[in-house]
Amino acid sequence: MKRTAITLFITLIMGITHAAADPNFWKFEWPRTDFSKSSVDFVDILSGGPPKDGIPSIDDPQFWTVDKIKGLEEHEPIISVTINGETKAYPIRILTWHEIVNDTIGGTPVAVTYCPLCNAAVVFDRRIRGGVTEFGVSGKLRYSDMIMYDRVTESWWQQFTGEAIVGSLQGEKLKILPSRTESWSRFAKRHPTADVLVPNDTFLRQYGSNPYVRYDTAHRPFLFNGEFPEGIPPLAYVVAVKDGDKPFVISLQKLRDEKSVEREGVTLTWTDGTRSALDSRQIAEGRQIGNVIAKRGDEDIAYDLTFAFVTHAFMPDVPIEQ
Numbered sequence: 001m002k003r004t005a006i007t008l009f010i011t012l013i014m015g016i017t018h019a020a021a022d023p024n025f026w027k028f029e030w031p032r033t034d035f036s037k038s039s040v041d042f043v044d045i046l047s048g049g050p051p052k053d054g055i056p057s058i059d060d061p062q063f064w065t066v067d068k069i070k071g072l073e074e075h076e077p078i079i080s081v082t083i084n085g086e087t088k089a090y091p092i093r094i095l096t097w098h099e100i101v102n103d104t105i106g107g108t109p110v111a112v113t114y115c116p117l118c119n120a121a122v123v124f125d126r127r128i129r130g131g132v133t134e135f136g137v138s139g140k141l142r143y144s145d146m147i148m149y150d151r152v153t154e155s156w157w158q159q160f161t162g163e164a165i166v167g168s169l170q171g172e173k174l175k176i177l178p179s180r181t182e183s184w185s186r187f188a189k190r191h192p193t194a195d196v197l198v199p200n201d202t203f204l205r206q207y208g209s210n211p212y213v214r215y216d217t218a219h220r221p222f223l224f225n226g227e228f229p230e231g232i233p234p235l236a237y238v239v240a241v242k243d244g245d246k247p248f249v250i251s252l253q254k255l256r257d258e259k260s261v262e263r264e265g266v267t268l269t270w271t272d273g274t275r276s277a278l279d280s281r282q283i284a285e286g287r288q289i290g291n292v293i294a295k296r297g298d299e300d301i302a303y304d305l306t307f308a309f310v311t312h313a314f315m316p317d318v319p320i321e322q
Helices: 002-019 092-098 184-190 252-258 308-314
Strands: 045-047 062-065 077-083 086-091 100-105 108-115 120-125 135-142 145-150 156-158 163-166 180-183 195-198 237-241 248-251 260-263 266-271 291-296 304-307
Touching: 077 092, 077 100, 077 108, 077 120, 077 184, 086 092, 086 100, 086 184, 092 100, 092 108, 100 135, 108 145, 120 304, 135 156, 145 308, 180 184, 180 291, 237 252, 237 266, 237 291, 237 308, 248 252, 248 260, 252 260, 252 266, 304 308
Parallel strands: 086 195
Antiparallel strands: 045 135, 062 195, 077 086, 077 180, 100 108, 108 120, 135 145, 145 156, 156 163, 237 248, 237 304, 260 266, 266 291
8 A cells, every 4th residue: 555655646746747847837936047958858857846945055064174073973975075185075964955065175166966866976066167156956857866057047957967958058068076975984084184064054954864765775766757777676776987988887786796896997996884875764874885986097086876777867878787
């Protein structure tokens, strides 16, 4: 009965959102967005539930140094970024509730983003056409992935790819910056004096809790209307490398079995010790899925620890190596 009710609810939502996949319907909320310019089918854009800015980005981030941080369990996942010698950490327990942090690291304006439905942690350079913008959460999804918007033109941007898909900036692509998703203890050991994002208001959200309980062991993703890959569960973890001329995708299980693989001049390594943010009600109690590092030579490069359905949707010509 419970499964039937959930199925009916999803069917209803899908019906409503498909009916609303029309710029004429969206213009009351998005009067500044140029809907005449689009590279995607509007039918693939669904409402995730919250309205524009219903999930509030963090635009005035606050930080404490590593030694002052309390309450983070040693295996909790964080996003770490180093630019021009400056390093910062962004706990997933905070990003889960805000999805975007507009910040500056090493003099570079960045957007640190996390889409829970895709487990996609991507860091972007916020400079566009010589100017700097901020990003917000649109409340829209495409293939379950967050659509961001910039606050200058209110064009819509696909979070997984960093490409503007709707609006006056359609076709522009943000630069993706290297980052790591790693455990808190691993980061604290590597960077004992670094800054760590803390909530502006600790009572604003249930920080540390996971509103997507058991999501990464579900049979299908939420609000996804694309095709699933063959031969692998849609919510199986994969590692995708989009850097370079030949992108590739490897299942996390294969990397976990082999511990280290090299493809296209990139070395991926796996070690134990980082929890899933999408498993238990409390992130600190989630099962361990491990830590991934991607390097070309001695340099970190950008990678995605995401799901099979995501790479199949956005990288359809790249097979998943298992």
